[in-house]
Amino acid sequence: MSLTFLPLTACMLTEADLKMTEKNLQQRIKQQDDQFSQTRAKQSQEIASLREQELPQLRRELESVMHQVQELQAKQEDLKQQIKWLDQVVGKVERPTGAKKSSGTIANDSIGAAGPENAAAMNKLSNRGLAIKAESVFPDGQDPIDTAIQHGMDGHYDLAKSEVEQTLTLNQWDQRALAVLRLTSDAIAAKTDSETFAHLFRAAQLGSAGRVDESLSEIDLAIKRSPNYVLAYINRGNARLMEGNVDGSIADYDHAISLDSSDAVAYYNRGVAYIKKKNYSIAIADFSKAIALDPNDTASYKNRGNTNQLLGKHDEAIADYNRAIAINPRDSHAFYNRAEEWSRSGKFDKAVTDYGKAIAIDKTLAEAYDSRGFVYLEKLGKTQPACIDWNRACELGRCSNLNLAKSKGYCK
Numbered sequence: 001m002s003l004t005f006l007p008l009t010a011c012m013l014t015e016a017d018l019k020m021t022e023k024n025l026q027q028r029i030k031q032q033d034d035q036f037s038q039t040r041a042k043q044s045q046e047i048a049s050l051r052e053q054e055l056p057q058l059r060r061e062l063e064s065v066m067h068q069v070q071e072l073q074a075k076q077e078d079l080k081q082q083i084k085w086l087d088q089v090v091g092k093v094e095r096p097t098g099a100k101k102s103s104g105t106i107a108n109d110s111i112g113a114a115g116p117e118n119a120a121a122m123n124k125l126s127n128r129g130l131a132i133k134a135e136s137v138f139p140d141g142q143d144p145i146d147t148a149i150q151h152g153m154d155g156h157y158d159l160a161k162s163e164v165e166q167t168l169t170l171n172q173w174d175q176r177a178l179a180v181l182r183l184t185s186d187a188i189a190a191k192t193d194s195e196t197f198a199h200l201f202r203a204a205q206l207g208s209a210g211r212v213d214e215s216l217s218e219i220d221l222a223i224k225r226s227p228n229y230v231l232a233y234i235n236r237g238n239a240r241l242m243e244g245n246v247d248g249s250i251a252d253y254d255h256a257i258s259l260d261s262s263d264a265v266a267y268y269n270r271g272v273a274y275i276k277k278k279n280y281s282i283a284i285a286d287f288s289k290a291i292a293l294d295p296n297d298t299a300s301y302k303n304r305g306n307t308n309q310l311l312g313k314h315d316e317a318i319a320d321y322n323r324a325i326a327i328n329p330r331d332s333h334a335f336y337n338r339a340e341e342w343s344r345s346g347k348f349d350k351a352v353t354d355y356g357k358a359i360a361i362d363k364t365l366a367e368a369y370d371s372r373g374f375v376y377l378e379k380l381g382k383t384q385p386a387c388i389d390w391n392r393a394c395e396l397g398r399c400s401n402l403n404l405a406k407s408k409g410y411c412k
Helices: 008-087 144-153 157-170 175-188 194-208 212-225 230-242 246-259 264-276 280-293 298-310 314-327 332-344 348-361 366-379 383-395 400-407
Strands: none
Touching: 144 157, 144 175, 144 194, 157 175, 175 194, 175 230, 194 212, 194 230, 212 230, 230 246, 230 264, 246 264, 264 280, 264 298, 280 298, 298 314, 298 332, 314 332, 332 348, 332 366, 348 366, 366 383, 366 400, 383 400
8 A cells, every 4th residue: 555645845835825815815904904094084074074064054954943943832822822712712702991801813924923813703602691701800899790690690680780781881882791781681571481581690690600511501491491582592502602512503593593583693693603614604694694683783893804804805804894993983803803904915004003003992902912013023124112012912911922032032
């Protein structure tokens, strides 16, 4: 048996090849390390450039977004007020002289200008025996209308009427007083039995306290006793509308009209309900019918004007506000609503004039200060008077525009 040996030279060549391969690998590794270092250096340079050039731009964009967020938050606050306004049936309650106002607006533009407000829509609706009580300060600390309602509950209708008439000598357009006067006059005229009136006066008291469900129960009892008494259906329609039952309220107003087609209040309140349903054409028809039946009713003119605003009918809206002002030159809400329409149509000087007239009549009308401030700054470029108005509005409880203006550096 013999063994075969490989030549030694063959082994020597293989080792040399291995060394060469190892050297090549080391060179490649070094090249890759160099490339990696160069890549890292380039990336570091790009990052530094980003920090120096692009980050400030991104920061500016972020600041811009933050300002937009602040604007949206301010508009959201106004929209929340608008939702509350709609839930209370498209409008704001007119208060007796010296009373605090509550309102809602629709915000638009960059500082949250006040939009169309159906300022008078609740005038009759919430005050026909189911008034939302005003936050008023009376000389003796007692709301005379509350006193009148209590007299009515006790069956002392003459005393109730006397209290109401005393209030009307101070403000003949006080819708809450007019509402109780109608109920009291019907009671004196014995248009139905005393127990029915007792239920309706209790309903009025509960409605004033915001206890709508209990108020509804009292009205149901009144209707059960007197199924043909018009005012009972009107008041139940009001209460249903307050709790959001729009279709139920329209049914009650329909029934009231079927009992007495000459009742202007029933048409007016049904018009308010149709605004709630956004059936503006029907609402205008009802307000027009109410005006035909009661040509001196400023609330119907104002709410028809407000509805015309919503439909973009500028001339018709202005004409309605003009008529309301002609009937009652002390109507701050008519001047305010007309100012809103002037502003909407780009007649800013006229808007400022009417806001001023509204404020002269009622120095607590916060929305007038708020909206005039918007026109001053955004439309007329007058920062100082805008800040004065917004500070006054904030004192009266409307601070969203002032806060936004402060965040932008317009106001201190």
